[in-house]
Amino acid sequence: MTYQVKTFNAIAQSGLDTFNDNFKINQTDDPDAYLIRSVNLRDAEFPQSLKTIVRAGAGTNNVPIHRATEAGIAVFNTPGSNANAVKELVISLMISASRNIFAANAYSNNHVGADVSKRTEADKTKFNGTELMGKKLAVIGLGHVGSLVAEAALELGMNVIGYDPYLSTDAAWNINNHVDRSNTIKQAVKNADYVTVHVPKNDETYKLIDRNVIEAMKQNSILFNYSRLGIVDNEAALEAVLDKKLKYYVTDFGEPIIADQENVIVTPHIGGSTLEAESNGATQAANTVMRYLETGDTVQSVNLPAMKVPFEAPYRFTVIHKNVPNMVGQITTILAQLNVNIASMSNAAKKDTAYTIIDVDDLNAENSIELIQKIDQIPEVYRARLIKHK
Ligand SMILES: NC(=O)C1=CN([C@@H]2O[C@H](COP(=O)(O)OP(=O)(O)OC[C@H]3O[C@@H](n4cnc5c(N)ncnc54)[C@H](O)[C@@H]3O)[C@@H](O)[C@H]2O)C=CC1
Numbered sequence: 132m133t134y135q136v137k138t139f140n141a142i143a144q145s146g147l148d149t150f151n152d153n154f155k156i157n158q159t160d161d162p163d164a165y166l167i168r169s170v171n172l173r174d175a176e177f178p179q180s181l182k183t184i185v186r187a188g189a190g191t192n193n194v195p196i197h198r199a200t201e202a203g204i205a206v207f208n209t210p211g212s213n214a215n216a217v218k219e220l221v222i223s224l225m226i227s228a229s230r231n232i233f234a235a236n237a238y239s240n241n242h243v244g245a246d247v248s249k250r251t252e253a254d255k256t257k258f259n260g261t262e263l264m265g266k267k268l269a270v271i272g273l274g275h276v277g278s279l280v281a282e283a284a285l286e287l288g289m290n291v292i293g294y295d296p297y298l299s300t301d302a303a304w305n306i307n308n309h310v311d312r313s314n315t316i317k318q319a320v321k322n323a324d325y326v327t328v329h330v331p332k333n334d335e336t337y338k339l340i341d342r343n344v345i346e347a348m349k350q351n352s353i354l355f356n357y358s359r360l361g362i363v364d365n366e367a368a369l370e371a372v373l374d375k376k377l378k379y380y381v382t383d384f385g386e387p388i389i390a391d392q393e394n395v396i397v398t399p400h401i402g403g404s405t406l407e408a409e410s411n412g413a414t415q416a417a418n419t420v421m422r423y424l425e426t427g428d429t430v431q432s433v434n435l436p437a438m439k440v441p442f443e444a445p446y447r448f449t450v451i452h453k454n455v456p457n458m459v460g461q462i463t464t465i466l467a468q469l470n471v472n473i474a475s476m477s478n479a480a481k482k483d484t485a486y487t488i489i490d491v492d493d494l495n496a497e498n499s500i501e502l503i504q505k506i507d508q509i510p511e512v513y514r515a516r517l518i519k520h521k
């Protein structure tokens with residue numbers, strides 16, 4: 132069986148090299164998989180052939196998850212693949228902002244000439260900075276990125292307070308127990324010298340850091356947004372910078388109102404742009420594409436329940452369907468009508484969507500086609516697929 136993969140954005144060669152010979156890259160308009168980074172697919176039409184979208188990276192707000200689910204497309208990301216890259220950039224910017232590096236560099240570029248050393252010694256007090264050690268950092272969102280930022284800040288001698296009402300049990304195990312927990316954002320930011328936000332973009336996190344939260348922040352504190360455009364209210368952040376409430380606002384997501392503003396530092400969405408992160412993400416994504424298409428396993432899926440079932444029988448049916456009563460009953464009735472014996476079966480649900488994996492020992496060409504067609508015709512089924520064991 133040959134599978135077709137279509138790539139968007141710059142996907143690291145090491146990831147493309149990970150695919151086995153059953154996978155062909157960018158050779159057709161009928162791909163089985165999209166391998167993407169930040170391309171905006173929110174209004175995209177998906178070809179009928181498309182079975183999975185894998186995002187090399189963390190954020191999946193560029194993918195219409197609900198529409199993909201209804202089209203029977205499994206969506207994945209590569210959790211943690213670029214978290215260290217973001218951590219290092221945020222820590223470097225915390226230091227750079229505290230030491231006024233950007234203004235100091237601009238000064239040096241504008242003051243060259245014969246009397247430079249004399250003027251430098253006179254002027255350098257303008258760029259006096261502060262140290263991170265002993266200061267307080269609030270981390271909003273303690274997932275892959277936030278937990279690493281918190282850990283690095285502790286190592287630099289900072290006090291760290293975290294806020295994350297949805298922290299998974301797995302993630303909680305990874306968080307240093309010296310991180311104080313806060314039950315509200317305002318409580319978290321109240322006495323913090325630095326506030327950094329690391330949450331996914333969704334309806335709830337849009338303007339999570341709004342005017343009220345910024346008002347609750349400490350005078351002369353520094354705010355970082357390395358999550359997404361819109362999670363910090365840029366207008367409110369700019370006003371706070373102009374009012375000297377915030378010393379700096381530092382973000383990876385520019386827009387016209389914050390361009391060229393003193394004490395607003397904007398980088399061009401480079402949080403995950405390191406050789407290492409791009410390679411990790413692409414490799415993890417390639418493995419995810421292969422695993423899903425060749426086995427139907429859904430570990431780390433964004434829209435389907437996580438299922439990993441040993442593939443021991445010669446054939447496997449996978450069915451993505453609505454999470455409503457009697458789906459398994461309807462599917463197994465069709466198998467029974469076509470005289471197909473089930474070797475093993477698993478089913479799980481994630482919110483409104485469920486996934487069923489059925490392994491069978493015997494199948495012939497006619498009943499396999501008829502089976503898929505009949506299962507696909509169940510109104511609540513989004514997609515049925517037959518996978519032959521390699
Ligand atoms: N600037 C860049 O290039 C990059 C940006 N990102 C952005 O950072 C985000 C976080 O990345 P990861 O840490 O890898 O994701 P993650 O999924 O591991 O962690 C996100 C955390 O946010 C928490 N959370 C969700 N809603 C929240 C809320 N309302 N309040 C507080 N916490 C909340 C979750 O419980 C989770 O622990 C991504 O979704 C992406 O948008 C990630 C990587 C690179």
Ligand SMILES: O=C(O)C(=O)COP(=O)(O)O
Pocket residue numbers: 168169187188189190191213400402403404
């Ligand atoms: O992983 C993420 O969420 C990022 O924002 C990184 O995006 P990129 O892959 O660099 O376009």
